[in-house]
Amino acid sequence: MHTFIVFVYPRNKLKVPISHMPNKHTADQESVRKVNSSLVLNALRLHAPISRAELASITKLNRSTISNIVNVLIEDGLVLETETMESKIGRPGIALTLKPDGGAIIGVEIGVGFISVILTDFVANIIWRELTEYNPTKSQIEIIHEAETLIDKAISFAEEKKLRLIGIGLGVPGLVNVQKGELLFAPNLGWQNVPLRLMWNQRFKLPLYVENEANLGALGEYYFGVGRNVDNFIFLSSGVGLGGGIIINGNLFKGGRGFAGEIGHIQRDPQGELCGCGRRGCWETQVGPRAVLQRVMHAIEADSDNMLAKYVNGDLNKITFNQVVDFALQGDHICRSALEEVGKYLGLGIADLVNIFNPEMVIIGGAFSSGREILLPVLEAIVSNETLPALKNDLRVVFSELGADACVLGAIAVVLDDILREIALV
Numbered sequence: 001m002h003t004f005i006v007f008v009y010p011r012n013k014l015k016v017p018i019s020h021m022p023n024k025h026t027a028d029q030e031s032v033r034k035v036n037s038s039l040v041l042n043a044l045r046l047h048a049p050i051s052r053a054e055l056a057s058i059t060k061l062n063r064s065t066i067s068n069i070v071n072v073l074i075e076d077g078l079v080l081e082t083e084t085m086e087s088k089i090g091r092p093g094i095a096l097t098l099k100p101d102g103g104a105i106i107g108v109e110i111g112v113g114f115i116s117v118i119l120t121d122f123v124a125n126i127i128w129r130e131l132t133e134y135n136p137t138k139s140q141i142e143i144i145h146e147a148e149t150l151i152d153k154a155i156s157f158a159e160e161k162k163l164r165l166i167g168i169g170l171g172v173p174g175l176v177n178v179q180k181g182e183l184l185f186a187p188n189l190g191w192q193n194v195p196l197r198l199m200w201n202q203r204f205k206l207p208l209y210v211e212n213e214a215n216l217g218a219l220g221e222y223y224f225g226v227g228r229n230v231d232n233f234i235f236l237s238s239g240v241g242l243g244g245g246i247i248i249n250g251n252l253f254k255g256g257r258g259f260a261g262e263i264g265h266i267q268r269d270p271q272g273e274l275c276g277c278g279r280r281g282c283w284e285t286q287v288g289p290r291a292v293l294q295r296v297m298h299a300i301e302a303d304s305d306n307m308l309a310k311y312v313n314g315d316l317n318k319i320t321f322n323q324v325v326d327f328a329l330q331g332d333h334i335c336r337s338a339l340e341e342v343g344k345y346l347g348l349g350i351a352d353l354v355n356i357f358n359p360e361m362v363i364i365g366g367a368f369s370s371g372r373e374i375l376l377p378v379l380e381a382i383v384s385n386e387t388l389p390a391l392k393n394d395l396r397v398v399f400s401e402l403g404a405d406a407c408v409l410g411a412i413a414v415v416l417d418d419i420l421r422e423i424a425l426v
Contacts, residue, residue, distance in 0.1 A: 033069075036061055040069050041078070041420040044098050045123075049082055051093030070096060078102045078122075098123050104163035105415045106154050106206075107408035109171045109213055110147055112136055112188045112240040117150040118408045119157055124224065124416065126405075128157045140191055148203060155204070166419045168206050169411025170196060171213035173241055175259050181210040187276035188241045209414045213237060214261055215252055216410030217400075218245025221363050223413045225402040233359045235400075236263070236350075237407070238366035241276070242284035246357065263353065264288075268345070287346040289321035289367045295338035296324050307332050325371045336374060343375045347382025354387045354395060365400035372399040 073079035080099040102122040119128040174186025181197020218235035221227035235245040242264030246253040264284030272281025312318040328335035
């Protein structure tokens with residue numbers, strides 16, 4: 001079985017072609033062509049529409065090499081010539097871009113209580129999507145089967161449109177062995193040692209890339225969202241748990257064994273609530289939407305005349321996070337206080353992360369995005385007060401522009417990044 005390894009390269013920092021490397025005498029002409037083709041494809045993915053002259057400048061390849069590679073890629077249906085454009089280098093030239101119908105990619109997120117699947121074209125435009133919610137008490141087999149059913153629908157749509165499928169990217173909330181495509185531990189799902197790549201390679205006969213959902217969320221923001229042109233930021237994914245994706249110098253920070261970013265399991269209170277990981281007082285027990293709901297329900301028990309309590313007819317278990325946000329915006333004191341209190345704990349943790357990593361930006365995604373109007377002023381005040389002076393200069397705390405799509409679009413980015421290299425190696 002072929003093993004696919006994901007490498008996400010920094011934007012604007014393409015690797016030097018083999019033809020320019022000191023050990024070029026060890027590479028034959030064909031391997032040079034393949035690597036250079038990969039450089040061209042990825043430059044187009046990141047910078048299109050651009051001219052041939054700009055491609056040569058970005059990749060450091062000479063213009064005759066660019067011309068030969070582009071002609072082959074056009075013949076293969078991967079690259080498209082568009083209208084004449086003003087070039088930053090030399091005379092106006094014909095613009096080049098990846099051909100949208102050159103292929104299709106599936107992005108999947110299995111979250112706690114939901115499954116999201118999108119299908120994009122070759123340039124990451126979403127052309128089909130479906131989201132389904134499931135009862136978290138369902139078994140692992142049942143949940144995986146639901147995800148497979150949605151993927152089958154995406155495949156059918158691609159086949160109807162006569163699009164060539166080139167890969168699947170999958171985000172899951174837990175520790176992932178990326179090289180094996182295995183979910184090692186997902187406390188909020190209750191899953192351990194699930195060989196997802198092995199299962200789905202056999203099921204779908206497509207390359208599968210498995211990654212932690214917060215890491216994919218960070219990549220989604222980096223390539224398509226508010227993190228574009230930002231080389232150092234932290235992405236926080238809020239849901240049942242709290243995950244983190246860390247971009248340092250334009251690269252996803254993975255750590256020694258690939259498991260970095262489990263910031264939701266930083267212990268904030270040794271005597272606190274029991275976390276799904278087995279420890280007490282993890283940060284995610286203090287700041288997730290679940291913590292907001294707990295505060296609201298506890299306060300409502302002492303105030304049965306509350307507007308939200310009446311709305312759910314006294315059944316507090318029916319209260320949702322979005323309802324809390326809606327009522328807070330309408331002036332419900334209990335709901336607003338709960339959001340602001342959780343916002344304080346979130347801000348304190350963010351300040352610690354800023355003091356450690358010195359990012360340019362902190363992006364908050366997931367469920368908390370709907371509460372940005374209330375949370376952002378609290379976060380900005382706490383982070384400003386608790387961060388070392390030199391580290392808060394030019395720091396921005398923002399909410400995701402991609403919302404619930406950050407992870408699935410990150411999954412698309414990972415597939416494109418690696419598959420474009422595989423295509424060049426054919």
